[in-house]
Amino acid sequence: MIRLTKAKALWIYETMVRIRRFEERSIELFQAGELPGFLHAYIGEEAVAAGVCAHLTPKDQITSTHRGHGHMIAKGLHYKGMFAELYARATGYCKGKGGSMHIADQDLGALGANGIVGGGIPIAAGAALGLKLKGENHVVVSFFGDGASNEGAFHEGINIAATWKLPAVFVCENNGFAESTPRATHQAVQDIADRAKAYGIPGIVVDGMDPQAVFEAAGEAIAHARKGRGPTLIEAKTMRFLGHYVGDPGTAYGHDKEVGKWLKRDPLITFAETLEKKKWLSKKSIDAIHEKVNKEMEEAIEFARKSPEPELDDAMTDIYATV
Amino acid sequence: MIRLTKAKALWIYETMVRIRRFEERSIELFQAGELPGFLHAYIGEEAVAAGVCAHLTPKDQITSTHRGHGHMIAKGLHYKGMFAELYARATGYCKGKGGSMHIADQDLGALGANGIVGGGIPIAAGAALGLKLKGENHVVVSFFGDGASNEGAFHEGINIAATWKLPAVFVCENNGFAESTPRATHQAVQDIADRAKAYGIPGIVVDGMDPQAVFEAAGEAIAHARKGRGPTLIEAKTMRFLGHYVGDPGTAYGHDKEVGKWLKRDPLITFAETLEKKKWLSKKSIDAIHEKVNKEMEEAIEFARKSPEPELDDAMTDIYATV
C-alpha cells in the first residue's frame, strides 16, 4: 500500500482548499451576474479529486464531467485560465469557447470536462489505449457520477478497458443524486463498485469524504494500472453540498434531507483536524494556506476580469486544424 | 420449480425440429440463389428458443436478433409467412419489406428480429413497462448474443428493467463468438450472467444445449417476472454449428476448432434420446414428427414461391400510419 506521506497530505489539503475556494468564489461571481452560462459546484466532493490526483503526473491523463472544476484544479490547471474561461475571456483555457463544462488542457493531461454525462468514459479508455500503444507508462483516470454509471458509454468504455487491460482507473463519484433523481430510483444495485464484476476487474468502495482512504484506494488502483494489470472501478461515496447547479436549492427532491448528515463530514474540516493531530499542520499554517489561496484566487479573478473578450473572428477559428 | 411435462417436452422437441428444418431449408434455398439478402442460421442453438418459449403465451412478447428465425418459430410464427418473407414476397410477415432480420408479428407477441446488435434490449424493457402499466400479467423475453452484451443498449435496457422491476427476462445466447470475434477477446468476464450483479437482479448460467435445463431456468425467471419481482439475466451457453452468416466457413477465426466438441451435444439428438429413454417418444414418432414438419415446410416453401412479389407502389406504404 502506498502510504500517505506528509508532503502528499499537505498537497491534498491545500488542493481541497483551492477547489473549495474556487467554487465559493465562482458561485459568488455567478450570482453577482458576472459569469454567463451555468455552473455545477464540486463543493463537498473535494477529497475525491484531491486524493486521486495526488498520484498523477502531468503526463497522466484525466477525463472529467460537467462538475469538473475540482478535477481540473487537482490536475494542475491554474485558476487564471479557469476563471478567464468562466468569464468567457480570450485568455481562458478554451479561449472563451468552452466554458465551465469544457475546460481542458492537453499539456497538463486534462482531456476535458464534458457536457455529456458518461461521454468521457470511452475517451478515457482510448487515451489509455493510446498511452499503451506508445509504450508510455502513464495512466488515465476517468471521473464520473453515479448517474453516469447508467449510460451505455460507461458500459462500453469500461468493457473495452477491461478487455484490453488498459492502464485506466474509473472513479465513480457517487453523490447519491443524478440531477434530481435519487440513486435508489435510477439503479437497483447497492454499490456501483459491484458493476466491476461485469468486466472482470476489481471494484472498490471507498469513503469519498476521507482523503486518506481515497488516496490509498486510488494509489493501489493506479499502481495496478501502471503495472499493466488493467483497470479498476473505484466508487467513492460522497455528497455534493449544494444543488445540482448553482441556483438549484435541492429541496424538490430531498437533497436537503440527505445533505445534513454529510456536512458534518466535510473533508476540509475533518482532514484539517487529522493533520493537526498528526502535527503536520497547525492553525497558523492552515490560515496561511487559506490566505495564500485567497490571494491567488483574487489575483486570478482580477486577471480574468481584465482579460479581453475574444474577437468576433475567433468564433470561426479552432473548428478545424486545416481547411 | 416448473417441471417439464410430457406435453411440453414434446412441444420443445418438435419446435427444435421445426427450427432446424427451417434453417436447413433456408440455407439450401439461399445457396441455390432463391433468397436475396443474407441469412444468419440458428442451427445448434434450438434448445434455447424452444426451452424458453415453451413458457410463453401469444400475449407474452419477445424481442430477437439478426439470428432470429428460431425465436420466431418458437414464438408461434408460421413457416409460410416466414419463408414468404425470406423470398421477399407480398405474403411475407413484413410484405417483403423486412426480410430475415426484421421478421415480426405483433399479434403473436413477436416484436421483431433486429438488425442492430443489442437494439431489442431496451425495446423489451419498454414492452415490459407497457404491459405493467396496462396491468396485464404478461412477460417479455429479450434474446441476444454474447456480443450484444457489450453494447450500451444492453446496459441501459437491463438497468431500466431492473430499477423498475419490470416483467422481463433477458436471455443471452452465449455462443462464444460475436461474428468472428471469440468471446474471450471481447470481454474479460467469465460468465455473462455475472453482469446481472450490475443491476441487482438474478443471473443464471444454464446449459444451452440442454432443453430441459433451459426450460427450468426460464420457467423460474418467467414466474419471477410474472409475480412482479423483476427481471432475470439468463446466460445460455451454446454454439452455432455454422458460420456467422450463411457462406461464412468460420475457419478464419477458430470456429471450426470450437464447434467440433459441441456437435456431439446437438440438442436434437440428445433430447430425442432422453425422450426415448423416458418412453415419451419412439423412433417411429420421431420419424412422424420429421415427416410432418418436412411436409409443412415444403408446402410453405411452395406457398412462398408462388406468392406474388410486392407491387412497386408498396414500397411507399407503411412508412407512416397517416400523412
Next chain:
Amino acid sequence: MREILYREAIIEALDEEMARDDSVFLLGEDIAEFGGSYKTTVGLLDKYGAERVRNTPISEQGIIGAALGAALVGMRPVAELMYIDFSAVAMDQIVNQVAKVRYMFGGKANTSLVIRTQGGAGRSSAAQHAQSLEAWFVHVPGLKVVMPSSARDAKGLLKASIRDDDPVFFIEHKLLYLEKGAVPEEEEIIPIGVAEVKREGGDLTIVATSSMVGKSLAAAEELEKEGVSCEIIDPRTLFPLDTETILASIRKTGRLLITHEAVQRCGWGAEIAALAAKDAFDYLDAPIERVCAKETPVPFSPKLESYVIPGKDDVIAGVRGMLETV
C-alpha cells in the same frame, strides 16, 4: 385571449392528454419531482403519480427504447430528451428502431409515441447544449418533425402529436419557454402538416422556424418602415411539410429567404431552397438567401454565441441584400 408561457402551454397539453387518455404517460430524466430541466412537466407528478410521470436513469437509448416498447404493446408514451444534443446518444433507437419498425414489419406496429426535446442557443450553454439538429430527423423517413414557435402552436401541436399514430419528434426551444403568447382556453388541436402565415406581405417570403419566427417578425416590422413588405411563413411541422403554402407565397413574392438557428450547411433550409429552385423556379426573381447559424460549434462566450446565431439584424441584412440584387 389569455396569455400563458410557452412552457405552460406544454404542461397544459400534456395534462389534458393524460387526463383524456390513460395510455398516455411520460418518461424522461428529472421530469418528476423536479418538473423537468425547463419546468415543462411541473405539477404532473402530483396529478398523475409516479407510474405515469416516470423519472428515468440517465440512459437516453433506454428511454427511447422503453418508449418504443411501450408503444408497441399499445401505450402512448411521451419521452423527454432533456436537450436535443442528447438525441445523439439515442440516435440508434430513434432512427433505426422508432422510425423504421412500422415499415420493416410491413405495417404491423403501433408506434404512437412522441419524443419531446428542446434545442437552440442563447444561454451560453456551449457546444453540447445548444445545437439545432432538426435536419437530421427530417432526413429520416418514418419520423414526423414538429417545431413550434409560439405557445399556441406548442400546445395545439403537442396535443396533435400525442394523438398521432406515428412517432413525432417534437422540438421546443429553450429561449421560447419563457415567452408568453395567447392560447385559447378551449381545446385546440393544431393539425400536423399545416404551415401558418405569421405575417402577410408582398415583397418577399421569409420561411422561418422556431426562435427565428419571432426574430423575423421583428425584422419585418423594421423593414416595413423602409417600405419593404415581408411575408413570414412558419411551417410549424418540418415533416410533413406544407409545401403548398410555401410555394404559393414564393409565387406571389418572387423572393425567398429562409432562416433557422441550425448551422447552414445541410440544414433544413437547404431543403426549402431546393424545393423552391425546383417547384417555383419560374417565379424566383432573386437568388435564394439563407440566414442561419455560422458553421461552427456553438461557442460559450455570449459575445461569440450571439455572433454565430442569427438575429433580427441578420434577417434584416439578408432581406436588404436580396432587394439590392435586383
Next chain:
Amino acid sequence: MREILYREAIIEALDEEMARDDSVFLLGEDIAEFGGSYKTTVGLLDKYGAERVRNTPISEQGIIGAALGAALVGMRPVAELMYIDFSAVAMDQIVNQVAKVRYMFGGKANTSLVIRTQGGAGRSSAAQHAQSLEAWFVHVPGLKVVMPSSARDAKGLLKASIRDDDPVFFIEHKLLYLEKGAVPEEEEIIPIGVAEVKREGGDLTIVATSSMVGKSLAAAEELEKEGVSCEIIDPRTLFPLDTETILASIRKTGRLLITHEAVQRCGWGAEIAALAAKDAFDYLDAPIERVCAKETPVPFSPKLESYVIPGKDDVIAGVRGMLETV
C-alpha cells in the same frame, strides 16, 4: 495503369500509411482475422499484429471514444464502423465529442483520426443496413466528410484523410468494393476538398456522389447518343466542398441535376441546390433537379429496393425532364 478493386485500394492505403507512420493503427469489429465484413483490412493483422489491428467488442460508442482518446494522446487511429447505419449508435461520440473537442478546448486538441464506414443499398440488406447518411455528418462543423466513388479516389483520399489533422468521416460504398479501377502503383495523395470533373459536357451539370457517379457516367453515355452532353462532377469530399468547380460548371451549362443514394428530403443534394440557387442563380436556365432515393426506409425486396434507389434510368429520365422544361 494497373487495375485493382476498390476494396484493395482501401487495403493498400491502410497498409502504406501503417508502414509509414507507427502512430497509425486500426480498430473496429471483426477487422483482424476476418479482415473486415467487406474484406477491407485483409492481410493487415498478419503484417502489423494485433496491437495495431484491433478487433473490438461490439461497442460503437466505445470504438469512437477509444479512437478519440488515442488521438488526443497523439495516435492516429483509423476506426471502422461496419455499416454507416451503426454510426447512429456512436453518434454522441462522433458529433458531440470527436467533432467538437478542438473547438470546445480552444484549439488545443489532437483529433487526427479517421472513421471509415460504408453505406448504400443494393444488396437486399434492408432498412438497418443500407442507409446513406452523409448529410448528417456534413451538417456537423468539425468533421470532414469524404465519399470516394472510384478505387483511385478511395486510395488517394484515404491516405490524405489519415494524414489530415482533423477528424475525417470516410464513407465507402458496399457495391463499389468489388469494382475495379486504375490506381497508380506509385504513391498518390488526393487532396481533401478538390472535386473531380469525371466527364466534361456542355448541356447540363450532374453533381453525383459515390455509387451515383458510375450510374451517371453510364447515363451520360446513353444521353450522348441522343445528342445531350452531360458534365459530371464528383465532389469526392462533401466537406470541405469544392464549390468553385461545381459553380463553374453550372455557369457553363446553365442546368443542374444532383444525384445521390440518400433519401432526398434534407439530403446533401439540397445543400448543392441551395448553393446553386444562391451563387449561380443568374446562370440557371431550368429548375434544379434531384435524383435521389425515394423517401422511405430501404426495403428488403430487391424489386422494391431497386425501385427506391436511383439508377441509371432515373438519371436519364431526370435529365430528359430538364431538357423538356425549357
